[in-house]
Structures are given as structure tokens and as C-alpha cells.
Amino acid sequence: MTWSIGWVDSRRKAGQRTPVMDGVVAVAVHTEGLNCFPQDCKYTGEPPNGLSRCTTIQNGPANGIKENGNPYLKAAPLSALKQNGLLQSLAADCIPSKTEELSLEVERAQEEWDALEIIQPVPAEDLIPSTPISFNEALQHFQTTDLGGPLKNIQPTLHRTGFSAIAHFLFGPPRLHKDLVEERDLLFAIGQCSLDNGQAVHMRVLQTVYRKLTCTRADCPRYGPHWENVGFQGTDPATDLRGTGFLGLMHCLYFVMDPEILPLARDIYKLSQHPVQNFPFSVMSINMTRIALHALREEVLSKECNRRQQVVAVLNDFYVGTFLHLYQLWKTQRKTISDSGHVLKEVEMFAKKNPKQILKRLEGYLKERHSTSPDALIHNNPSSGDAGSQIGIQGTKEGKEMNFIGVCELPPETEGEARLI
Numbered sequence: 001m002t003w004s005i006g007w008v009d010s011r012r013k014a015g016q017r018t019p020v021m022d023g024v025v026a027v028a029v030h031t032e033g034l035n036c037f038p039q040d041c042k043y044t045g046e047p048p049n050g051l052s053r054c055t056t057i058q059n060g061p062a063n064g065i066k067e068n069g070n071p072y073l074k075a076a077p078l079s080a081l082k083q084n085g086l087l088q089s090l091a092a093d094c095i096p097s098k099t100e101e102l103s104l105e106v107e108r109a110q111e112e113w114d115a116l117e118i119i120q121p122v123p124a125e126d127l128i129p130s131t132p133i134s135f136n137e138a139l140q141h142f143q144t145t146d147l148g149g150p151l152k153n154i155q156p157t158l159h160r161t162g163f164s165a166i167a168h169f170l171f172g173p174p175r176l177h178k179d180l181v182e183e184r185d186l187l188f189a190i191g192q193c194s195l196d197n198g199q200a201v202h203m204r205v206l207q208t209v210y211r212k213l214t215c216t217r218a219d220c221p222r223y224g225p226h227w228e229n230v231g232f233q234g235t236d237p238a239t240d241l242r243g244t245g246f247l248g249l250m251h252c253l254y255f256v257m258d259p260e261i262l263p264l265a266r267d268i269y270k271l272s273q274h275p276v277q278n279f280p281f282s283v284m285s286i287n288m289t290r291i292a293l294h295a296l297r298e299e300v301l302s303k304e305c306n307r308r309q310q311v312v313a314v315l316n317d318f319y320v321g322t323f324l325h326l327y328q329l330w331k332t333q334r335k336t337i338s339d340s341g342h343v344l345k346e347v348e349m350f351a352k353k354n355p356k357q358i359l360k361r362l363e364g365y366l367k368e369r370h371s372t373s374p375d376a377l378i379h380n381n382p383s384s385g386d387a388g389s390q391i392g393i394q395g396t397k398e399g400k401e402m403n404f405i406g407v408c409e410l411p412p413e414t415e416g417e418a419r420l421i
Contacts (some may be wrong), residue, residue, distance in 0.1 A: 232279030
């Protein structure tokens with residue numbers, strides 16, 4: 001930007017000094033870059049007495065250099081500009097106001113906001129936690145579901161030939177009673193079912209296991225690293241269930257929903273979080289399910305199933321008893337995750353060879369824990385309890401004995417916490 005301002009006085013040519021007088025100011029201003037448009041400002045007025053008209057050349061330097069014989073005017077001092085208000089007006093044109101600065105900030109913030117991903121609102125129904133599901137209700141779901149496809153792919157017993165078949169027939173465990181074959185096959189069919197996001201029961205089982213172990217009330221997302229907190233190996237629990245199918249999740253549900261064995265489940269879960277002796281709880285639980293299925297397939301549980309006339313309850317107890325054996329071994333021998341392969345092999349061999357001992361240890365552990373718990377001391381005191389409380393204890397114990405009713409004998413709409421009858 002170039003500008004020039006001055007007085008032209010004919011008497012100054014004769015060497016006379018004339019004081020500055022109020023008169024007409026001739027200004028030539030060329031601004032460039034203000035609002036992206038060049039501006040030329042020029043004002044010429046009539047001179048006072050004794051002054052000749054001021055002539056200015058626009059776009060020229062105000063240093064007195066001649067061009068076409070006409071001298072340029074020299075720049076006036078800043079004090080003169082201040083007196084005439086010109087400096088203020090020029091500065092106002094060049095410097096943006098506070099309002100303009102605020103507008104720029106708002107525009108920039110709006111651009112940053114628009115660049116963010118659009119956040120979808122969460123439906124209100126998704127904020128309501130799902131209702132916890134019991135093991136019996138989940139089992140009823142599979143009893144009333146068509147499992148024709150999975151049933152075709154099961155292998156309920158080992159195929160033995162030659163001397164192995166003869167030895168098993170003569171010296172092996174007894175065969176499973178024919179009335180229990182359907183119940184056994186259902187367990188193997190559940191082991192062939194994968195986790196289905198479209199099944200509400202499947203999702204309730206998954207959420208119940210997570211909330212019981214972590215003692216939280218709200219549901220968690222279907223995928224995410226939070227599943228590692230309960231011992232899954234990745235962001236999707238379904239990837240760890242490929243070996244045992246949905247039965248691996250059913251056993252974990254039984255472990256956390258039975259009030260009598262829930263303290264044991266939390267003790268094992270606490271050990272799995274140990275800074276040195278940690279292990280993935282859910283993955284270890286799935287391995288216990290795998291061992292239990294192998295024991296059932298190899299018919300080492302047939303004698304106990306025939307005695308109790310149940311398969312589901314026996315398999316559940318064997319699963320918990322095997323987990324208890326691993327827990328005691330892991331804790332007392334200070335095992336770490338580097339020992340997991342050897343420990344699992346040792347536990348599997350012991351459980352298959354000693355199924356009766358596994359079940360007896362679990363029964364003794366639960367009795368000892370029940371007798372030392374604060375609630376047991378109250379119930380054992382005749383003065384503080386009544387007959388109703390004693391019946392309630394027996395009812396809980398007998399309620400664990402689940403009677404299988406057969407596949408698809410319940411109507412599909414049956415819901416609730418009803419016991420199997």
C-alpha cells in the first residue's frame with residue numbers, strides 16, 4: 001500500500017515558510033490486498049487563500065521522485081494522519097475486528113465438528129440390561145429347539161474294534177441305560193451348536209456369565225477387548241467356543257448361577273487374575289468342558305449316570321469337580337501359564353481314571369465350605385432358625401437334581417425359571 005498527503009503552497013517556492021493552516025487535504029491512497037480487491041481513494045478540494053491546488057499521482061512512491069515532470073508528494077508525519085483520522089480508518093480496514101475473529105473461530109470449529117464421525121444415538125431399549133438366565137431355562141431352550149442337524153454330526157461313544165472292543169466289553173464300565181441315551185445325545189448336540197447373535201437366549205447366557213463374574217449390572221458390547229477380562233482370548237468369545245460349542249458356555253453359566261458353587265467360581269476367577277499365577281478363566285473353563293465331554297464319550301461316567309438316572313447333572317458336577325482339582329493343583333503348586341499344557345494333561349488323565357474321586361472331592365469341598373460359612377452357622381443354631389429355613393436348604397440341594405424330559409416335549413413358548421420335571 002502506498003499513500004501520500006501534503007500541502008502545496010505557492011509561497012514556499014519563493015523560499016517563504018508558511019505555517020500549517022487548516023485547508024483542504026488531497027490524499028491519494030492505493031490499497032492492495034484489502035479484502036482481495038484493490039482500492040483507490042482520492043479526495044481533492046479547493047485550496048485556501050495563498051495555496052495552489054494539490055496534485056497527486058496514484059500508485060507512485062511518495063519519495064519526491066519525478067515522473068513526467070511532476071513531483072510526488074512526500075509522506076506526511078503520522079501525527080497529521082492521527083489528527084485527520086486517516087490512520088484510524090486505514091487500520092480499521094486492514095485489521096479484522098473481534099467479531100470477524102470470532103466468526104473465523106466458529107467456522108473453524110464447525111469444520112472440525114463436521115469432520116468427526118456421526119455418533120448414532122443408542123436406542124433406549126439397548127440401555128436396559130437383559131434379564132439374567134438360569135441354567136435350567138437355557139437348557140429348556142435347547143430341549144424345545146430342533147437340533148436335527150447337530151444330532152447327525154455327534155459321536156456319543158468311541159468306536160472300538162478288535163481286542164480293544166472285547167476288553168472294553170468285558171472289563172470296561174457299564175453301558176449307559178437306554179433311557180438316558182437321548183439326554184446324553186442332547187449334550188453332544190449342544191456341543192455342536194455355535195454362538196448365534198440372532199438368538200436372544202444365547203446373548204442372555206453370554207451377558208449373564210460376564211455380569212456374574214465381574215459383578216456388574218449393565219450389559220457389555222457383543223464385541224470388544226472387555227471379554228479378555230473374563231478370560232476369553234480375543235474380542236469375540238465365539239472363537240474360543242469352537243472346540244466345545246455352546247456347551248462350553250452352558251457349563252460356565254451353571255458355574256456362576258448355582259448359589260452353592262458360585263463362591264468356588266469366584267475363587268477360581270480371583271486366582272486367574274493373580275499377577276503371577278494368572279490364566280484365562282473362560283478358556284480354562286472350556287478345557288474343563290472338553291475333558292468332561294471326553295469322559296462322557298469314553299463312558300467313564302456311565303456308572304454314575306445310571307446310579308443317579310441323570311446325565312446333565314452328573315456331567316455338570318464332573319465339570320465343576322475337574323475345575324476344582326485344577327484350581328487346587330494350580331494354587332498349591334504355584335503353577336503359571338507356562339505350565340498350562342502339562343497341567344491340563346495331568347488333570348485330564350486323573351479325572352478320567354478317577355471320576356468317582358473327582359465327584360467325592362467336590363461333595364466334600366462343598367460340605368466343608370457350607371459348614372464354615374456364616375449362613376451355615378445361623379442355620380445350624382436351632383434357636384435362630386426354623387423348620388422353613390431347613391427345608392429351604394434341602395430344597396436347594398434337591399433342586400440341583402435335574403430330570404431330563406426329552407427333546408421337544410416342552411412347548412416352544414415355555415419361559416421362566418421352572419425346574420425340569
